[in-house]
Amino acid sequence: MAKTAIITGSARGIGAAIALKLAQSGFNVALNDLNEKSFEGTDIIAECEKFGITAKAYYADVSKSDECEKLAKAVKEDFGEISALVNNAGITRDGLIARMSDEQYDMVIAVNQKSVFNMTKFVSNIMLRQKYGRIVNIASVAGLYGNPGQMNYSASKAAVIGMTKTAAKELGRKNITVNAVAPGFISTPMTDKLTEEQKAKMLEAIAMRRYGTPEEVAEVVDFLCSDKASYVTGQVIEISGGLSM
Ligand code: NAP
Numbered sequence: 001m002a003k004t005a006i007i008t009g010s011a012r013g014i015g016a017a018i019a020l021k022l023a024q025s026g027f028n029v030a031l032n033d034l035n036e037k038s039f040e041g042t043d044i045i046a047e048c049e050k051f052g053i054t055a056k057a058y059y060a061d062v063s064k065s066d067e068c069e070k071l072a073k074a075v076k077e078d079f080g081e082i083s084a085l086v087n088n089a090g091i092t093r094d095g096l097i098a099r100m101s102d103e104q105y106d107m108v109i110a111v112n113q114k115s116v117f118n119m120t121k122f123v124s125n126i127m128l129r130q131k132y133g134r135i136v137n138i139a140s141v142a143g144l145y146g147n148p149g150q151m152n153y154s155a156s157k158a159a160v161i162g163m164t165k166t167a168a169k170e171l172g173r174k175n176i177t178v179n180a181v182a183p184g185f186i187s188t189p190m191t192d193k194l195t196e197e198q199k200a201k202m203l204e205a206i207a208m209r210r211y212g213t214p215e216e217v218a219e220v221v222d223f224l225c226s227d228k229a230s231y232v233t234g235q236v237i238e239i240s241g242g243l244s245m
Contacts, residue, residue, distance in 0.1 A: 002053055004079040005225060006030040006071070008062045008119060009089025011038040013188035014138065017214030018086055019055070021222045023048035027084065029055045030075040032062065054079070062089045062115035072122035084134040084225040085123045087116045087160075092190060094149045105152045112156035116163050120178075124171055133176035134225045137164050138217075141184045141240050157182075161236055168234030177233040179224045184240025186212040207242025 005022045009015045011033035019029045029048050033039060039057055048055035058074060060067040075082055090112045093104040116137055127133030142150050143157025161180055168178040185191060185202045191211070194202075203209060217239050223229055224237075238244065 001080065002026055002028045003083035004028040004030060004075065004081055005084035005086060006032060006058075006075055006082060006119070006123065007086040007088055008032045008115065010086075011042055011044065011057075013190060014183070014186060014214045014217050015086070015088040016042065016044045017218040018088060018221050019044060019048055021215070021218035022084070022086075022225060023051040023053050023055060025222055025226065026051070026053060027225070028053045028079050030058055030079065030082075031055060032058045032060055032071060032089070034061055035059045062087075062119055063110035065118045065121075068115070068118035069122050072119070072126060076126050081130060082123055082126050083130075083132060084136070085119060085127075086136045086138070086221055086225070087119055088138045089115055090138065090140075090156075090190075092150065092153050092193070094153065096149055097151050100151060108152035109156050109159075112153065113159045113163075116160050120163070120167055124167070124176060127176050128171070128174050131175050133171070133174075134229070135167065135171075135176065135178040136221050136224045137178070137180040138221075139164070139180040139182045139236060141182050141238060141243055144182055144236070144238070145244055164236065165234045172233055177224070177229065179229070179232060179234065180236045181217060181220050181224070182236050182238045182240070183217050184212060184238070184243040186214060186217055186239075188214055205243055206240070207245060210241065212239060212241055
């Protein structure tokens with residue numbers, strides 16, 4: 001039986017690249033995004049199915065506990081098991097500290113951080129019974145080093161790193177590994193929103209003098225979801241072209 005992976009926020013960007021890579025590796029993929037509209041104009045389901053696996057879209061707002069519970073149940077019912085969970089859904093609502101609204105702060109924490117608790121809670125419950133699982137959280141270099149204008153975002157991603165280590169310690173004895181990746185500057189619709197000035201400044205700080213691609217993130221996530229990474233847990237792997245040395 002093929003293994004199944006859930007990838008949150010996977011209609012586009014890094015999540016879509018991860019779904020495609022996991023499909024290529026033989027996983028059935030449960031793609032998630034907010035609603036039907038999120039998948040409009042993408043052919044990600046058909047692209048994944050070209051690898052001979054089953055791909056299906058599930059609509060859920062992963063910041064909401066009840067929607068995550070339904071999502072985990074539906075995937076288990078449809079595919080019979082869940083071997084991998086990639087907590088990828090994320091948003092930015094940037095602003096300087098003095099000008100950041102409560103709404104901006106709370107929303108980023110809910111989508112980037114609470115979602116990881118929600119999904120890990122309901123999916124690990126299934127993985128515990130299977131005595132097998134791979135969980136990969138998409139953090140960010142902002143969570144490791146901070147980033148001006150992103151107090152909300154860096155708080156959420158630093159929390160995700162702490163949550164990764166806690167979950168790794170709690171779930172390790174049941175053969176469930178939990179790791180995080182911390183991408184640097186990856187070209188996606190999320191980073192398209194930055195000004196040219198912000199982008200140029202970023203490039204200066206990257207040893208490889210280029211931005212990363214969603215596919216380069218997907219390769220590392222694929223490794224962490226595979227049996228090759230069977231003794232790797234509680235780790236944070238930077239994918240940043242040498243941003244932080
Ligand atoms: P993206 O292109 O904006 O894609 C994010 C996806 O998440 C979108 O499809 C979005 O759906 C979905 N989403 C948003 N809120 C959701 C919710 N509540 N429930 C379910 N899905 C939701 O972003 P990306 O650049 O690929 O980022 C993916 C992850 O990598 C994020 O966690 C981000 O923080 C992290 N990351 C990105 C970079 C980078 O340089 N791009 C760097 C470090 C870390 P809609 O389109 O419908 O809103």
